[in-house]
Amino acid sequence: xxxxxxxxxxxxxxxxxxxxxxxxxxxxxxxxxxxxxxxxxxxxxxxxxxxxxxxxxxxxxxxxxxxxxxxxxxxxxxxxxxxxxxxxxxxxxxxxxxxxxxxxxxxxxxxxxxxxxxxxxxxxxxxxxxxxxxxxxxxxxxxxxxxxxxxxxxxxxxxxxxxxxxxxxxxxxxxxxxxxxxxxxxxxxxxxxxxxxxxxxxxxxxxxxxxxxxxxxxxxxxxxxxxxxxxxxxxxxxxxxxxxxxxxxxxxxxxxxxxxxxxxxxxxxxxxxxxxxxxxxxxxxxxxxxxxxxxxxxxxxxxxxxxxxxxxxxxxxxxxxxxxxxx
Numbered sequence: 001x002x003x004x005x006x007x008x009x010x011x012x013x014x015x016x017x018x019x020x021x022x023x024x025x026x027x028x029x030x031x032x033x034x035x036x037x038x039x040x041x042x043x044x045x046x047x048x049x050x051x052x053x054x055x056x057x058x059x060x061x062x063x064x065x066x067x068x069x070x071x072x073x074x075x076x077x078x079x080x081x082x083x084x085x086x087x088x089x090x091x092x093x094x095x096x097x098x099x100x101x102x103x104x105x106x107x108x109x110x111x112x113x114x115x116x117x118x119x120x121x122x123x124x125x126x127x128x129x130x131x132x133x134x135x136x137x138x139x140x141x142x143x144x145x146x147x148x149x150x151x152x153x154x155x156x157x158x159x160x161x162x163x164x165x166x167x168x169x170x171x172x173x174x175x176x177x178x179x180x181x182x183x184x185x186x187x188x189x190x191x192x193x194x195x196x197x198x199x200x201x202x203x204x205x206x207x208x209x210x211x212x213x214x215x216x217x218x219x220x221x222x223x224x225x226x227x228x229x230x231x232x233x234x235x236x237x238x239x240x241x242x243x244x245x246x247x248x249x250x251x252x253x254x255x256x257x258x259x260x261x262x263x264x265x266x267x268x269x270x271x272x273x274x275x276x277x278x279x280x281x282x283x284x285x286x287x288x289x290x291x292x293x294x295x296x297x298x299x300x301x302x303x304x305x306x307x308x309x310x311x312x313x314x315x316x317x318x319x320x321x322x323x324x325x326x327x
Contacts, residue, residue: 005291006069008034008062012042013074023283025050029291036062063090077172081106088113094121099177104315107308120294123307128189130282132261137190146244148222153183156232169208175230176210182253183226185310186238193219195313203321215317
């Protein structure tokens with residue numbers, strides 16, 4: 001029987017406490033054993049569901065412990081590359097929260113470190129582990145909607161809290177980096193295509209971070225549009241529109257938080273077929289796939305090369321949006 005992968009978490013982020021650390025704790029093949037934080041109050045939130053974890057007073061102390069096999073990095077965006085590299089250098093496998101980098105060129109050093117160490121390093125892009133996206137890819141690439149003509153993606157929520165890190169430009173904040181990564185990566189994953197150009201991107205900034213983005217992109221065989229915002233009422237949807245049908249995912253990004261994950265296919269004859277996944281936790285699946293790759297080998301579903309492609313598209317959108325105009 002394969003020994004469980006022993007995980008440590010770098011930092012007591014709220015997202016880690018609510019979602020990823022519980023997922024590590026619940027996942028088959030994983031053992032949540034350590035947390036790095038200097039705050040006993042924040043550690044207490046993790047100890048409620050994992051009372052036996054070791055709490056380290058610093059990130060370096062956790063990385064120095066040989067009893068840690070893998071780390072999850074939920075730190076602020078601008079710290080991701082630095083601590084992912086430090087973890088790899090310390091001999092730990094790395095699952096880093098998205099966006100793993102702030103520019104596609106930064107992936108070069110991450111890929112080099114991964115290959116040099118022989119360890120698994122990946123961005124925590126959980127949606128590609130969810131069966132609704134695997135099914136959507138099968139349907140679209142299998143011709144269920146005929147020739148794909150257009151993809152339309154929307155992801156929004158409201159957050160104008162100046163103290164929230166997503167509104168901090170020095171920490172790599174902004175709507176595109178926080179949630180735009182999903183609208184871009186989802187289209188790339190389902191279609192298997194890469195953007196050729198971004199002819200239009202309207203970005204609105206507040207206090208140095210993008211809070212609204214309207215994007216139009218050209219892929220080799222379809223057009224793409226997305227709306228991403230941190231200043232709109234919560235909404236999420238992605239639609240794949242072909243010449244023989246339409247495929248909708250009504251809760252593509254926050255399954256079982258925003259709504260129940262559901263895929264609806266409408267095709268010739270106005271036949272509507274729906275598939276739902278009310279009990280699937282894509283964070284747990286992500287951890288289990290990560291552990292399985294480390295323990296048994298094989299290809300990880302979301303390698304760094306894929307994540308680099310999504311970041312490249314984001315770089316294209318920022319470039320198309322023009323210089324930052326403070327408002």
